[in-house]
Every structure is written in structure tokens, then in C-alpha cells.
Amino acid sequence: MKGNILVVDDELGIRRGCQRALEPEGYNVETAVSLQEARQKINSFSYDLILLDVMMPDGRGMDLLAPIQTQDPETVIIIITGYATVDLAVQAIKGGAYNFISKPFTSDQLLLTVNQGLEKRRLSLEARRLQAVEQQAKALAQAKEEAERLSEFKSRFTFIVAHELRAPVGGAQSLLRVLTRGKAGVLTDKQREILQRVETRLDQLMVLINDLLDLAASKTMAADETLPMTPLGPVLREVMSHFAVEAEQKQIVLHYEAPAESFVVQATEHGLTRIFNNLVGNAIKYTPVGGVVSVSVAVVPPHNVAITVRDTGIGIPQDALPHLGEEFFRAENARQSATIGTGLGLSIVKHMVASFGGSLTIASVEGQGSAFTIEFPRCNPG
Ligand SMILES: Nc1ncnc2c1ncn2[C@@H]1O[C@H](COP(=O)(O)OP(=O)(O)OP(=O)(O)O)[C@@H](O)[C@H]1O
Ligand SMILES: [Mg+2]
Structure with a gap:
């Protein structure tokens, strides 16, 4: 199916004529004889294109513009206008209709106008799709930037904390060495054994600190840093x-x-x-x-x-x-x-x-x- 079209006109001849011209071209054509019937159809289905008579027995076609646009802003509206209603057609175009076609019209004129209208819809939908893709790309780029910022913050934080830990742990290691080397008095075997175990733990802590420092440094290394x-x-x-x-x-x-x-x-x-x-x-x-x-x-x-x-x-x-x-x-x-x-x-x-x-x-x-x-x-x- 090339497209779904609704013809809203109280004249049987126009409705039939539109169907005869459009259906052989592969369009699905539905009709409505009154605004009320048209409203019902619009509310339950999204049409690609609507041919709309401005003068209907139960009101003006213009009154349908807003409900159609609410249902699908990209539905193409083509006003069917008689000789006496050109002013109304112009108003309808100002209100969002795409084009108008004057009665009486030939099948070729109708087809040309409908095809132009549907091409416009296709382009609008494509533009909308591209806009959505662009927005998604923008959102992704923002998320990536945020993740990188957080990751860099984490590295810098780790670097600072590890750096601050180095001095006191190093100090404790030196003090402990004074004790274990017996330079602050003679130790019992038990005391030496305990202190040596503390020394081992501190050595492990120092290895961890150095690892964290190296990891943070390697992550934050600038790409343009000149290497020897x-x-x-x-x-x-x-x-x-x-x-x-x-x-x-x-x-x-x-x-x-x-x-x-x-x-x-x-x-x-x-x-x-x-x-x-x-x-x-x-x-x-x-x-x-x-x-x-x-x-x-x-x-x-x-x-x-x-x-x-x-x-x-x-x-x-x-x-x-x-x-x-x-x-x-x-x-x-x-x-x-x-x-x-x-x-x-x-x-x-x-x-x-x-x-x-x-x-x-x-x-x-x-x-x-x-x-x-x-x-x-x-x-x-x-
Ligand atoms: N040569 C290896 N043979 C088998 N497994 C390995 C080898 N090298 C690394 N691995 C695996 O990769 C893991 C991570 O290695 P990594 O060097 O990061 O940590 P680690 O050696 O466990 O601790 P450390 O941080 O002290 O180096 C190891 O725990 C082990 O599972
Ligand atoms: Mg290892």
C-alpha cells in the first residue's frame, strides 16, 4: 500500500472520483460524508493524507485541522475548494494545510497534488528521524563525556589519596626498622616476631600504594606527553x-x-x-x-x-x-x-x-x- 488517504467531502461525485483516481495507483482510500464521521475516523487511525472539503453540511473543514494535527502532525492536509471558497482555503493553509485543489479537478491534477503531498510527508518523517538520531548521538556523546570526567576524577582522587598515604606508611616502615634492627633496645624473640609480621604487612601496603599510584598515573598520562x-x-x-x-x-x-x-x-x-x-x-x-x-x-x-x-x-x-x-x-x-x-x-x-x-x-x-x-x-x- 502506497499510503492511507481519507477523503472528507459531502459530494458523492468527489468521493467516488477520488477513489477511482487513487485506488488504481495503489492507495488505500477511505471516505467520510460529514465532519462528525471524519472525526471518528481520524481519532481511530493515523492517515498519511487527508483531502478535506472546506464547506461541509455540519461545519467548516477548517475545524478539523487541529484534531488532525494533534493525532499526527505530519499528516498532509489538502483542501478541496470550490470557486466561492478560495478565501477559506487560504485561511486553511495559514492554519497548517499543505495545499489546495480547486473543484472541478481532473484525475491527473489530483494525482499530482497527492503525490507532492505524500513526498512532503516522506521528507518530513525522514527529517524527524534524522533529528531523533542526532539527538541520540548528542545524548550519547554527553554520557561519554560525563563517564570520562568521572573516570578521570576517580584516577585523580586515587592518585592524591595514595600519594598522601605514602609518607605516613613510609615513616612507619622506617620507625619499625629501627625497632626490628634492635637499635632501640633489645627485643624478646616474641616481640621481634610480631614486629616482623607488622613489617611484612606494611610492605604489602606500600606495594598496594605504589600500584595505585602507577595505575592512576598511567591512566591520566596525557596523549601528547613526549616519551623518551x-x-x-x-x-x-x-x-x-x-x-x-x-x-x-x-x-x-x-x-x-x-x-x-x-x-x-x-x-x-x-x-x-x-x-x-x-x-x-x-x-x-x-x-x-x-x-x-x-x-x-x-x-x-x-x-x-x-x-x-x-x-x-x-x-x-x-x-x-x-x-x-x-x-x-x-x-x-x-x-x-x-x-x-x-x-x-x-x-x-x-x-x-x-x-x-x-x-x-x-x-x-x-x-x-x-x-x-x-x-x-x-x-x-x-
Ligand atoms: N601468568 C599467569 N598465569 C595465570 N594467571 C595469570 C597470570 N598472570 C595473570 N593471571 C591472572 O590475572 C589476574 C590478574 O593479574 P594481576 O597481576 O593483575 O593480579 P595479581 O597477580 O593477582 O595481583 P597483583 O596485583 O599483586 O599483581 C591474576 O589474578 C590471575 O588470575
Ligand atoms: Mg600480578
């Missing part, structure tokens, strides 16, 4: 030697493999160290005694370098994979295998890698092991 050129090799070798003792204690073989050439990436040394300390630290933490942890560097043509930290550990359950890197997320098998951990390490890694223009991909099979690969654009030609 940092050679990757020395950072990785430093990280490997940092974990040598821990790996040996767990009888884990630590393996490092890199091509002879050196790679320079655009990143801070502190950031790179944090990234690989987290990844290698996790690999050792989540690999049982006797396993293997390997770090390998490889060229990814044309301009990237990839560093993969691979382990033969507990792996990551399939359903946990999408959540890795969410703040404080720890998979169930990880909680069981290592009770200590806050679940901040990978979020720091994720944000830092992103702020250095790199990418992180994770592959893992539960019970077999995991591989964390970081890809950076390299600054020196390979």
Missing part, C-alpha cells in the same frame, strides 16, 4: 636478574632469548620496568615448582617488536580471559594458588602499554600455561 627513547634490552635483562633468586627458590627455569640487534622503544624506563616486572612476576607466581618461564624478543615486520612472557603454569580459565586487566580482578584458580595479590598488576600493564602506543595479547590454556605478548612500535630501523 629507551633501549629495551637493558630493561629486560635487569628484570630477569631481579627475579633470578625467586625463580631458583621455586626451581623454575628462567629463560631469556633475544636477537642480537638492540631495540629502542618510545617509553619511560620506569614504565617498561613496571610492565615486565608485573608479567614476569605473575609468570613465576602462577607457575608451580619445576616449571619454565621464558621471555623472548622478536621482530614483527615492518616496524614492531614483540616481547612474549611465557610460562608453564596454572593458566587462565576461558571465562576469566575477557576480565584480565580489570582493576582488582583475580581468577578463581589464581586465588587458590597464590593468596597474596590485589589484581592491580595487569591493569597497570594494560594502561601503561596503551600509553606507550603498544598492544597486549593474552593466550592461555588452563592447566598448561600462558603467554602474554606485548607489541611496541620500534624507534630504530631494524
